[in-house]
Amino acid sequence: MPNPFISLFRKEFYGWFSGWQAFFLISVYLILSLGVCVYAGDFFNVNNQNLYSLFKYQPQVLMLLLPAVSMHLWSDEKRRGTLDLLLTFPVEYKTLVLAKFFAAWTFCLLMLVCLLPLVVFYTFFAVLDISNVVWALITVFLTAGAFTAVGSAVSALCRNPVLAYIGSFFCLWVLTGTDPTPLLKEVAGLFAGQIFLAFGFQDMYGNMVSGQVGVQNVLYFILLIFMALWLNVVFVSERNGQGEK
Amino acid sequence: MKLSRMCGLWLFFLLLVFSFLLLNFGNSILFGGRFFDATADKRLSLRPETKEFLAEMKTPVTVRLYLSPAMEKDYPQLWQYSKALIEFLKKYQLFSDGMVGYEVQKTEPYSAAAKEADRLGIKHFYGTDGRNMFYFGGLVMADRGDGYVIPAFVPLRRNYLESDLNRILFNLNSDRKPLKIGVMLPHYRSDVSSQKIILPENAGNFLRQLTNDYVLVQISPQAVQIGVDIDTLIVVLPDEGLPPTGVYALDQFVLRGGNLILLTDALNEHTNRIPDMEGVAQLLKNWGIEIERDVVAGDRKNAEEILSGGRVLLYYPQINLPAEQLNRSHPISRSANSLIFQSPAILKTEPKEGLKTTVLASTSAEGGHVSAGTARLPDKFSVLQAYEDDGLAYNLAVLTEGTFRSLFKKNILDGTKYSEQMLTFLPESLKPGKVLVIGDTDFIYDDVWSDAEYVRDNPVWGIVPWADNGDFILRAVDYMTGGVQYLQNSHRAFLPEVSLEGVFREKVSANHREDYFNLLQRLREKEELLESLHEEQDKGFTLEKMRLLEETGKEAAQLEKQIREYDYKTEQGVWVLKVMFAAGVFVSSIVLSVFLLFILRRRRLAERYRNPLEENHE
Numbered sequence: 074m075p076n077p078f079i080s081l082f083r084k085e086f087y088g089w090f091s092g093w094q095a096f097f098l099i100s101v102y103l104i105l106s107l108g109v110c111v112y113a114g115d116f117f118n119v120n121n122q123n124l125y126s127l128f129k130y131q132p133q134v135l136m137l138l139l140p141a142v143s144m145h146l147w148s149d150e151k152r153r154g155t156l157d158l159l160l161t162f163p164v165e166y167k168t169l170v171l172a173k174f175f176a177a178w179t180f181c182l183l184m185l186v187c188l189l190p191l192v193v194f195y196t197f198f199a200v201l202d203i204s205n206v207v208w209a210l211i212t213v214f215l216t217a218g219a220f221t222a223v224g225s226a227v228s229a230l231c232r233n234p235v236l237a238y239i240g241s242f243f244c245l246w247v248l249t250g251t252d253p254t255p256l257l258k259e260v261a262g263l264f265a266g267q268i269f270l271a272f273g274f275q276d277m278y279g280n281m282v283s284g285q286v287g288v289q290n291v292l293y294f295i296l297l298i299f300m301a302l303w304l305n306v307v308f309v310s311e312r313n314g315q316g317e318k
Numbered sequence: 319m320k321l322s323r324m325c326g327l328w329l330f331f332l333l334l335v336f337s338f339l340l341l342n343f344g345n346s347i348l349f350g351g352r353f354f355d356a357t358a359d360k361r362l363s364l365r366p367e368t369k370e371f372l373a374e375m376k377t378p379v380t381v382r383l384y385l386s387p388a389m390e391k392d393y394p395q396l397w398q399y400s401k402a403l404i405e406f407l408k409k410y411q412l413f414s415d416g417m418v419g420y421e422v423q424k425t426e427p428y429s430a431a432a433k434e435a436d437r438l439g440i441k442h443f444y445g446t447d448g449r450n451m452f453y454f455g456g457l458v459m460a461d462r463g464d465g466y467v468i469p470a471f472v473p474l475r476r477n478y479l480e481s482d483l484n485r486i487l488f489n490l491n492s493d494r495k496p497l498k499i500g501v502m503l504p505h506y507r508s509d510v511s512s513q514k515i516i517l518p519e520n521a522g523n524f525l526r527q528l529t530n531d532y533v534l535v536q537i538s539p540q541a542v543q544i545g546v547d548i549d550t551l552i553v554v555l556p557d558e559g560l561p562p563t564g565v566y567a568l569d570q571f572v573l574r575g576g577n578l579i580l581l582t583d584a585l586n587e588h589t590n591r592i593p594d595m596e597g598v599a600q601l602l603k604n605w606g607i608e609i610e611r612d613v614v615a616g617d618r619k620n621a622e623e624i625l626s627g628g629r630v631l632l633y634y635p636q637i638n639l640p641a642e643q644l645n646r647s648h649p650i651s652r653s654a655n656s657l658i659f660q661s662p663a664i665l666k667t668e669p670k671e672g673l674k675t676t677v678l679a680s681t682s683a684e685g686g687h688v689s690a691g692t693a694r695l696p697d698k699f700s701v702l703q704a705y706e707d708d709g710l711a712y713n714l715a716v717l718t719e720g721t722f723r724s725l726f727k728k729n730i731l732d733g734t735k736y737s738e739q740m741l742t743f744l745p746e747s748l749k750p751g752k753v754l755v756i757g758d759t760d761f762i763y764d765d766v767w768s769d770a771e772y773v774r775d776n777p778v779w780g781i782v783p784w785a786d787n788g789d790f791i792l793r794a795v796d797y798m799t800g801g802v803q804y805l806q807n808s809h810r811a812f813l814p815e816v817s818l819e820g821v822f823r824e825k826v827s828a829n830h831r832e833d834y835f836n837l838l839q840r841l842r843e844k845e846e847l848l849e850s851l852h853e854e855q856d857k858g859f860t861l862e863k864m865r866l867l868e869e870t871g872k873e874a875a876q877l878e879k880q881i882r883e884y885d886y887k888t889e890q891g892v893w894v895l896k897v898m899f900a901a902g903v904f905v906s907s908i909v910l911s912v913f914l915l916f917i918l919r920r921r922r923l924a925e926r927y928r929n930p931l932e933e934n935h936e
Contacts (some may be wrong), residue, residue: 088921090915099911107904111468115394117822117896120815123357125398183914194899195569198821200813208356283896284357293342300338307330313322 077164078172085146086177095180098141102184107191123205127191128282131213132249132274135181135220140241142180143224146173147309148237160309170305174225181217183201183212205284212281215294220245222301229308249274357604359812361476362402364409364590367806368484369876372414377491378461381407381420381483384435386452388426392445393452395817399473400454406479415753418487427451441470441775455474458483460490466530469776474769475783477809482779484807485531497799498536499528500548504556520588521554524788525763528795531804539564542731543740544571550798552579559594566730570741572605572722575749577798579791583759584614584663585690592690593759595663604725606670607716609754613710614661614693615757616705622658625835626698633698634686634705635661637808638785644679650717650754650793651678653808654786657715658766661693662758665713672721672747679715679756687712689935715756715790721747754794761787818899819892826891827884834884837877844874 089095106127110116115127121127150156159169188210195201224241231237277293280286335729355363364372390397407420425431427450436442440455459465466486467506475482500887503518517525527536533662537544539556542563551571553560560568572578580602583593599609621644624633637659657679664687667675686707693701729743764770767787772780783789789809796804827834851867 087918090919090922095918096911096915099915100908103904103907103911107900108909111900117819118817119395119398120817122815123815183918185913186914187907187911189366190910191903194903194906195818198818198899199816202358202813205357248571279401280353280405283402283405284355284362285353286356287349287353289345292345292349296338296341298343300334304331307327311327 077162078168081164081169081172082176082179085173086179088176089180095183098180099184099187102134102138103187105138106131106188109134110191112212121195122200122202123282123284124192124195124201125283127188128209128213131282132216132275132278135213135217136242136245136249139181139217139220140224140227140238140245142177143228143241144231144234144237145228146177146225147228148231148234149228151232152234166306166310167302169303170229170309171227174222174302174305177221177225178218181221182214185217202284208284208286209282212278212290212294214300215281215291216278219293219294219297219301222298222305223248226301226305226308229305294296328830334809352635359810361810361812362405362409364406364413364480365807365810368480369413371484371487371803371807372410372418374488375414375417375491378417379487379490380459380461381410381418381421382457382459383407383420384431384438384440384453385422385792386425386427386450386454389445389454390605390933392447392450395473396454399471399476402476403471403479406483410483425453425642426845438467439469439775440467443470451728458486458490464490466490468779470772470780472772472776472780472782473815474772475779475781476815477812478783481807481809485804486771488803488807492803496531496533497549497597498535498545499532499799500535500544500551501525502537502539502541502551502553504539504554509682520765521763523768523770523773523781524762524791526773526779527792530778531801532795532799535854541567542566542736544576546574546741548576550577550795552578552795553581554762555582555593555595555598557589557591557593558858560597562597563730565597566726568598569601569725572751572753573724573744573747574741575747575751577752577754579754579756579794579798581756581758581759581761582609582663583661584610584612585661585693587660587760588763590694591772592694601725602753602755605718605722605753606668606673606675607718607753608665608666608668609755609757610666610692613664613687614690615659615681615714616685616686616688618707619682619710620648624698625839626696629699629834630832631698631702634702635688635693637662637681637714639679639681644680648676648678648717649798649805651715653793654790655811656785657787657790658761659714659758660760660766661690661835662714662761665716665755665757665840667713667716670718670723670858672723674719676719677713677715678717681712681714683709683711685710685712714758715754718753718755720750722751722753723747752798754798761790819896822895822899823888826888826895830884830887834881837881837884841874841877841881844870844877848874857882897922 108126109130114129119126147156150159162169192201192206212223220241223244224237227240227244228234228237231240277290281290353362355361383400385400389400404420404422407418410418411420423431423434432442432451432453434454435453438455438457440453440457442451442453444451449862455467455470457465458468466489468482471479503521535545535548537548537551539560540563544551544567548571551568554570568578580598582595582598582602585592595609595611599611602609614635616639617637617639618634620637620639621632621634622636622638623630624636625631626633639659641655644654644657646652655871667677669675684707686705686709688701688705692704695701719863723746726743727745728735729740729852731737731740732743760766760884767783767785769782769784772782774780781788786809793805793808795801848867848870851863851870854861855867
């Protein structure tokens with residue numbers, strides 16, 4: 074008897090390669106990433122020993138692109154009418170959610186792998202801080218995981234993939250754009266401000282990408298993924314009109 | 319029923335968000351501010367010595383940054399540095415347990431913050447549109463009121479950021495009165511009416527960096543006696559040498575326990591003169607350091623390239639000593655990674671009773687020499703032809719410590735009316751002293767070791783060193799004065815900060831660098847000729863002069879055109895490299911993605927026969 078998680082994961086992951094959508098998404102990701110890196114990130118003019126220009130705008134690029142990945146997870150199934158069939162399998166909801174999430178996250182890893190030529194080319198011309206770049210790539214991978222998890226939860230709520238895309242984009246925009254620090258600094262003073270600084274996505278991301286890796290930062294992303302996936306399980310089970318399977 | 323389910327969902331959602339915030343709160347309490355520095359050069363971490371000092375700080379200090387956020391667009395590199403600086407200050411705050419606080423004043427043009435910044439002397443600079451005004455400076459202030467203004471932070475001085483901040487914090491936390499450092503420079507003047515010290519034009523940077531921590535006092539080379547309040551004396555040997563009274567003054571100063579840093583030379587490259595070392599050489603020989611007269615040291619292994627006669631030459635008497643040629647166990651030379659010497663003198667040591675001699679810098683075992691007279695020749699190719707390889711390591715900086723004996727038998731002015739006003743003659747040291755001899759007066763010239771572009775209105779924090787000559791002198795003064803805290807605080811060595819554009823420009827221009835320099839030199843000569851012809855013509859007009867003037871003008875214009883052509887070609891080459899780089903990255907990324915997708919697509923086909931779920935789903 075095959076492991077249901079692995080079977081589902083394989084089905085979801087290899088499903089990306091049935092048509093041109095994977096190539097399309099990866100190409101768009103590469104064009105956006107490299108374009109933003111060169112133009113907005115001023116790639117050729119600033120010191121890029123940690124590929125600052127590339128990583129600085131990755132949240133914005135992923136915010137645009139990952140809803141397109143996550144919208145397929147649930148709302149596309151609903152649109153095609155295959156969700157009900159999927160839910161009849163003797164598999165727990167959490168297994169379903171996890172398999173779909175990890176399949177999408179692995180796809181994100183594939184997207185990131187395609188950025189490696191930039192790293193290699195750069196080392197031909199200048200000194201690269203490899204350990205910093207590796208950690209920055211891990212951070213982008215964690216960010217992609219968090220964004221996919223949030224997108225997956227939103228996708229479970231919507232029947233229409235376009236709505237799922239817009240909904241995910243909005244949620245990610247709120248998540249990445251909202252910085253409560255100035256308000257909290259005024260209300261609760263410097264100490265509270267410093268603590269709440271830890272909730273801001275930009276600070277968490279910025280710290281890790283610049284090479285300051287803390288348990289706090291890693292836990293932030295893991296918690297975000299966990300909470301979003303939990304919400305996803307609840308949405309799927311509620312959608313099916315059941316409690317725990 | 320449906321409504322209550324919706325309410326339940328909302329409640330669950332809100333509880334989840336709340337618990338996320340709560341967990342993060344706990345997370346930040348438990349792990350907040352504790353980071354692992356993932357950078358290769360540990361540029362985000364403080365040195366252990368800094369952490370130790372911060373933990374023991376007594377006086378609260380606030381760092382106020384005046385920072386214009388709008389500069390991000392116009393000056394991305396500066397903005398990048400400002401972010402790194404803020405991260406650094408967070409660490410200062412953390413490790414000092416709040417004794418070092420920081421605040422960021424967002425400084426918009428013409429705002430109250432901008433006016434305050436102007437009042438403090440913080441430098442402003444303009445945006446690329448010429449209208450926006452930006453600030454990036456700071457005020458470091460102790461709670462008791464005294465403080466330091468940093469007019470501008472310079473990213474190129476990043477290696478020194480930690481040591482600069484530490485020095486300020488040491489001073490603000492210390493009750494020690496700043497010590498007096500005497501400075502005897504050939505071109506050193508002071509404005510007598512205002513007691514203001516006038517720094518020498520081309521050798522001011524090494525003194526500028528002393529002004530934050532010490533009180534500088536000018537000493538004339540004609541002085542017959544050095545005041546007892548002077549802790550350390552820096553002497554740069556004048557080309558005409560020191561008079562016997564000056565040598566006597568140094569002798570007695572060291573014997574009274576004073577510390578001496580003496581820069582002597584075989585050939586002053588800046589004046590192209592051979593200094594008269596007579597008196598000083600005798601004095602040093604008496605203390606176990608012999609200067610080889612009229613001989614310039616060279617080092618084949620550590621020689622630098624120079625331009626001479628339109629050619630780029632590896633010029634052995636111009637030496638850039640790397641870390642392995644410096645004494646890593648001595649606090650003065652421990653942190654230096656590169657010292658530049660220009661035609662230095664060779665220093666030989668011989669043991670003397672009561673004195674301990676330490677070599678701080680020496681050439682590699684591929685040392686050689688050339689006579690100082692030959693080294694003066696403008697054609698450096700001829701100098702290299704006369705150069706002799708000795709296969710020996712020559713000392714270029716030597717430190718002697720202990721009890722010294724006088725070169726003199728009695729007061730040099732004995733029998734004159736002045737002798738009664740002078741301090742008693744000492745035949746040997748009253749207390750131990752220290753003497754550091756550096757075999758090169760060019761060592762301290764700004765253009766040898768630093769960029770003076772940023773020091774205007776930003777004297778200390780605008781010095782951008784490319785060699786550690788200044789740091790070596792500063793640490794020598796710290797060592798002489800017993801500034802232990804300063805000595806523990808050294809600058810850092812980070813990965814080189816370069817932009818790809820700079821790298822590309824270097825690569826493109828490398829092909830025609832020699833021709834380019836040649837053209838520049840020829841143009842300079844033509845311009846000088848033009849100037850003299852104009853002067854000639856002003857004296858009296860002749861057709862011959864007119865014709866010569868026209869011809870020279872045409873030739874100069876032709877050379878300028880050729881230079882512009884090289885500039886244009888360089889820009890074009892850089893642009894082509896940029897496009898090639900971007901295209902190379904993009905095409906390789908696409909090829910990689912196609913390759914991966916091809917493999918995965920093939921695996922998918924195999925998967926269809928294996929995975930029952932997929933078959934059902936399809």
